[in-house]
Amino acid sequence: MSKFEFKVAWRHLLTSHGQTELTMGAVAVGVLLVVFLSSLINGLQVGLIEDVVGSIPHITVEASTPGATPLWKIPGKGGVGGLVVTKLEKMSTQKRKIRQWQRVSDTISQLPGVEAVAPTVEGSGFVSRGVKNQGIIIIGILPSEQMRVMSLKNRVLEGDISKVDQQNAAIGVKLADDIGATIGSRIRLTSDAGITQTYKVAAIFDMGIDQANDAWVYTGLRSAQALLNVGKDVTTINVRSKSIFTADKVADQIKSFSPLLVTSWMDSNKAFLDTLRSQNTAAVIIQAMTLLASAFGVASVMIVFVVQKARDIGILKSMGATARQIQGIFVLEGLGVGIGGALLGAGIGTGLCFLVQNLYLPGETFGGKPATIIPMQWDISYVLAASAVAIAVGLLSSVVPARRAAKLDPVEAIRRG
């Protein structure tokens, strides 16, 4: 394409008496809607996922519970039937220990899809404060590592969870209420192993799940290991995948080399995931429709434009312009409209996202921060994707009008134009 096509296309766009602005507007509205809807839906989904998954790790790795052990077998005739007497293990409330957990943890942390790994030890027990006693789950953590795996900080209502160690514990908001504990209160934990230890309440959290708020108590890892009498072992390795939606793939990778019980949040939240997928599909359809509407808008204005410029096309042809050059002019115009509309839509859409993102509910907080009215999640990838599609739409929408222009008979074009 030569300078001539660019020059004519540019001048046409500049002197179109509002048609350029109209078509760019159509494209811009498409891009704006895609950017805004994507940010809105993603924001809502991230909020939902945060509510559902924020209080649990993406993947948990535990020692699997053994099945029933056969004690005595009487084979049947021809291998059919027979009798098996099994030993039924007593149900245990304590989790099994992971052997050589540090090696397992190191291997997992080296997997490409893994962002962070944190060991925990878990077991049941009860908490006492004054005359009040309540059953709990004791969770021993390394706070700095656990915070990389789960968004614990956002869940803290009072105190500082990073202080959790051999003397300090974090408890759920409901448990705190039930036993009348506040920051600095002393509580006594007794494990099922019969070991008791006293802690100071360093943080009170709200996980958004009643069970966690009612029963979870975080202490330091070493302290919990002593309390649960598991030596230096752990019961669980918590894993955070780089993307929340790749947790199942990472879980499969871990399963491929480890006999341990690996569960991703996606396994235990299938119905929720299906809802998210349906929501995504609906969003994609709406966005595709929007861009399609923009494409028709661009195409129809371009066709009118070609009709209006018929005489000019005839004159250009009489001066030696080829069909290819004429087609090039109108394709460039479509491209120009696409680029202009994409820039405009991306700019306004991004501005709108940030504007809405900064609208706060007066007096309300979430995770220690002001609560937003609409949780937007803007991402440059939406802008780039929507812009790329819009430019392609502008380009493709101009192909048919451009071909019509190229095929115009110069004599007819000059006479009728």
Next chain:
Amino acid sequence: MDNILERPVVETVKLSKRYGDGVGTWALRGVDFCARPGEFVAVVGASGSGKSTLLNMIGALDRPTSGFVKINGQDTSKLDDNGLAALRGGTLGFIFQFHYLLNEFSVLENALMPLSICNGGPTSDDVEWVKSLLKRVGLADRMKHRPGQLSGGQQQRAAIVRALANRPKVILADEPTGNLDSQNGALVFDLLRELNSLFGIAFLLVTHDDRLAQEAERIVMVEDGRIVADYEVARVEEEIDDRPIA
């Protein structure tokens, strides 16, 4: 050896054009015509006689039903669309009844347009050449104006310069003065004659105006798709002068 000046720059052989399917309408019926370099030919005839069709065929804007056109010795029927476009851009220049300048461009840009189309952009020599033409036609102070800012006569003069920009061998003018008042029409016609004698370009001018046609070197009369008369004006004048006074 063939004298290059005597070789026709435009030649049509049994040129016919039918519009419409089936029986259709014959706009040209076996026209044989030629024009030599530097000739100034007026094509006259009634409306619908086929003179504009003849001009479009010669200008490679339309393809004949039968017969062929040779421009500067090149048979246009053997050229594809790109070849015809190159011929229009390199050898031919068009002037229409209306100026048909592109409103988005200045007078100078309009005049340079054929060079932008065919040569990938005008050189500095081209720009100087076109500027000198614009000066010659009295548009020195209107080069940066848009066509809408010019009078009808000025617009047509700019269109004439545009037709000359590519240094064509033939200029095809379809009623170039038809949209102008008699004074401006005469000025434009004089300009065409002057450029014809100055650059030695062949001019084929379709006109309704018999008075202007009489100023041409040669008149070709078209009627019902055929050339019914083809004569040189100077000879007619001589014949008239030679007639004995009664």
